[in-house]
Amino acid sequence: MQNIQSDQDGAMYILTSGTLLGRFRLIHLLGKGGMGEVWKAEDPRLGRDVAIKILPPEMEKDPDLRARFVRESKILGALNHPNIAQIYEADEEIPQNAVTQTANPLPISFLVMEFIEGKSISEMLHHGSLPVLTTVRLSRQIAIALSAAHKAGIVHRDLKPANIMVNAQNQVKVLDFGLARPLGSTIGDGRPILPEVTLPGVVMGTAAYLAPEQVKGQPADMQTDLWALGCVIYHMLAGHRAFDSSSVPEILAGILRDEPESLLKVNTEIPSSLAALVEKCLAKNPEQRPRSAKEVSTTLRDISHQLRYGKEGPGKRTISEEAEGSIFAPKAANLENLNRYLKMVSPDYPQLPPARTGPAFIEVTHRGVKVGILVTAKAKTGLDLIAFISPVFNAPGENLAAFYKRLLIFSNGHSDVGQFALDPESGQVNLTSIRICEYLEFREFQYTLDAFSRIKAQIAAPLKTEFGIG
Amino acid sequence: MPRYESNQTLITFIRRLSAQFSGFSSQTVAMPEGSTQMFFGRMVYRDHEISLALFTRPGDKLDCLVLSRPLFYIPDSGAEDVFEQLLFFNNGATEAVHFAVDEPLNTINLVCLRTMEGMNFQEFQYCIENMISVARNSANRLVPEFGLMRYP
Numbered sequence: 001m002q003n004i005q006s007d008q009d010g011a012m013y014i015l016t017s018g019t020l021l022g023r024f025r026l027i028h029l030l031g032k033g034g035m036g037e038v039w040k041a042e043d044p045r046l047g048r049d050v051a052i053k054i055l056p057p058e059m060e061k062d063p064d065l066r067a068r069f070v071r072e073s074k075i076l077g078a079l080n081h082p083n084i085a086q087i088y089e090a091d092e093e094i095p096q097n098a099v100t101q102t103a104n105p106l107p108i109s110f111l112v113m114e115f116i117e118g119k120s121i122s123e124m125l126h127h128g129s130l131p132v133l134t135t136v137r138l139s140r141q142i143a144i145a146l147s148a149a150h151k152a153g154i155v156h157r158d159l160k161p162a163n164i165m166v167n168a169q170n171q172v173k174v175l176d177f178g179l180a181r182p183l184g185s186t187i188g189d190g191r192p193i194l195p196e197v198t199l200p201g202v203v204m205g206t207a208a209y210l211a212p213e214q215v216k217g218q219p220a221d222m223q224t225d226l227w228a229l230g231c232v233i234y235h236m237l238a239g240h241r242a243f244d245s246s247s248v249p250e251i252l253a254g255i256l257r258d259e260p261e262s263l264l265k266v267n268t269e270i271p272s273s274l275a276a277l278v279e280k281c282l283a284k285n286p287e288q289r290p291r292s293a294k295e296v297s298t299t300l301r302d303i304s305h306q307l308r309y310g311k312e313g314p315g316k317r318t319i320s321e322e323a324e325g326s327i328f329a330p331k332a333a334n335l336e337n338l339n340r341y342l343k344m345v346s347p348d349y350p351q352l353p354p355a356r357t358g359p360a361f362i363e364v365t366h367r368g369v370k371v372g373i374l375v376t377a378k379a380k381t382g383l384d385l386i387a388f389i390s391p392v393f394n395a396p397g398e399n400l401a402a403f404y405k406r407l408l409i410f411s412n413g414h415s416d417v418g419q420f421a422l423d424p425e426s427g428q429v430n431l432t433s434i435r436i437c438e439y440l441e442f443r444e445f446q447y448t449l450d451a452f453s454r455i456k457a458q459i460a461a462p463l464k465t466e467f468g469i470g
Numbered sequence: 471m472p473r474y475e476s477n478q479t480l481i482t483f484i485r486r487l488s489a490q491f492s493g494f495s496s497q498t499v500a501m502p503e504g505s506t507q508m509f510f511g512r513m514v515y516r517d518h519e520i521s522l523a524l525f526t527r528p529g530d531k532l533d534c535l536v537l538s539r540p541l542f543y544i545p546d547s548g549a550e551d552v553f554e555q556l557l558f559f560n561n562g563a564t565e566a567v568h569f570a571v572d573e574p575l576n577t578i579n580l581v582c583l584r585t586m587e588g589m590n591f592q593e594f595q596y597c598i599e600n601m602i603s604v605a606r607n608s609a610n611r612l613v614p615e616f617g618l619m620r621y622p
Binding site: 429430436439 | 502523527530532534536538547548549550551553554556557558560561562565566568569570571572573578579581583584585587588589590592593596
């Protein structure tokens with residue numbers, strides 16, 4: 001396999017399998033587009049495969065673009081997110097073992113990135129639309145990636161199915177963040193680069209995802225990415241692009257003028273909430289689109305729950321036979337006993353009210369921590385349950401798998417008598433502890449209240465810092 | 471170190487259940503508050519192998535009991551949805567037990583943590599029965615939905 005690359009003076013390199021760029025040995029060409037060519041390469045120092053993106057010759061010639069390439073690479077290198085392909089380094093080297101036609105070859109600029117084994121969404125769409133739940137799960141990860149990038153001040157500008165990889169674990173990796181500016185957007189001086197959209201092979205894949213403001217040559221911002229996300233979701237659900245035609249001018253005219261066919265007509269399995277979200281992303285006026293990628297990811301989470309659990313939501317499901325059955329008012333003797341405990345902990349604490357038809361509930365502030373105490377009876381066992389519940393914080397908008405895992409690791413005996421839980425209605429993380437009233441002694445009651453303040457200080461506070469929860 | 475009475479009470483409870491029990495071994499374990507002596511054991515009850523750990527948190531007076539039952543391996547894909555579901559279940563749907571992750575084992579476990587203070591046989595039996603009930607129901611629900619691989 002070989003490919004021709006020219007340096008700044010137009011000197012020709014023929015890159016082949018085995019060409020060395022610094023310490024990286026090229027293995028084979030992965031793809032080629034308006035942003036240059038991408039090779040799979042080997043990093044012998046770290047013993048891993050990487051993807052190398054080589055700056056295209058026309059960008060090499062422009063000192064401004066080269067400077068921005070380096071600058072943006074540095075910003076992107078600092079962006080470490082599980083749903084964004086990691087950039088390891090940017091460098092420039094004279095290729096070794098490549099065929100060159102000049103005596104004084106100049107170095108070429110390249111970017112070393114995480115190599116992702118998997119398929120692009122573009123490849124997945126070769127067989128038609130994707131299942132609705134799969135689309136929601138993938139879209140949510142894309143929205144989370146966009147949210148992280150936007151938070152860092154980075155706009156993608158060229159989000160499209162070909163730039164989104166899905167690995168074997170169904171984990172999304174968004175590629176080409178911030179590097180796509182010359183395609184379909186404006187560069188620093190406001191000069192539109194739309195003519196490049198007509199590059200052969202780049203045309204359809206890019207034009208169909210351009211936002212109206214990009215078509216008009218206006219600057220791209222975060223809302224531009226949300227338009228593109230809407231286009232990608234539409235494509236995954238419908239199996240065809242929202243704006244499609246055989247010619248680029250017609251596609252661009254359609255983006256400015258037309259409304260895509262309603263998703264509800266395309267596929268009856270698509271929930272109306274999902275169709276509405278896509279429609280909102282595809283608002284011609286950027287101000288009418290969702291306010292942020294985080295808002296999109298939150299909406300997609302709710303839609304995912306709706307699809308998985310039905311309208312009643314996940315909170316109505318039980319998994320314990322003891323938990324099944326109607327909830328009744330707890331026994332007066334148990335409430336009396338618990339009120340005695342409360343008074344023993346502090347005479348100032350409120351007392352549980354008498355309960356005749358349902359659970360009894362109060363809230364106390366113990367050692368600076370708010371703890372709700374809920375007492376219920378379960379028909380099946382005849383026992384009364386007491387639940388200590390303390391809201392900790394809201395789940396972060398991103399990196400949820402790692403966050404949830406940490407909560408569950410802490411619940412494996414490290415969080416004392418408390419356990420972490422998610423409130424399905426609010427998405428809030430709670431610290432909870434459930435006991436049987438009939439078996440609860442005063443010292444255990446007091447121990448549980450004390451443990452909550454200890455857990456919040458020792459576990460919850462560092463978690464907030466680690467995951468950047470406000 | 472846990473009190474002798476806690477150790478003996480627990481052994482009595484396990485015998486009353488007619489569960490197989492290997493006996494306790496002792497190990498020093500590091501905790502955020504300092505190191506502590508922990509007793510470990512395993513019991514088999516109705517074909518369920520349940521680990522037991524008895525310890526006193528440094529600076530505390532109450533002995534704590536941790537019952538643990540590994541159920542599934544953490545999946546390679548879709549872990550976020552699985553973890554989210556487990557945390558939803560922890561919000562009151564599992565009663566005396568809850569879901570947790572054992573990082574070294576790479577497993578999803580059912581855990582029950584209680585102080586030994588005032589624990590009687592009925593409460594111990596309730597915790598064990600609740601754990602077995604949730605283990606059975608979670609396998610029926612989570613395996614088809616998430617394709618989880620069961621722990622042997």
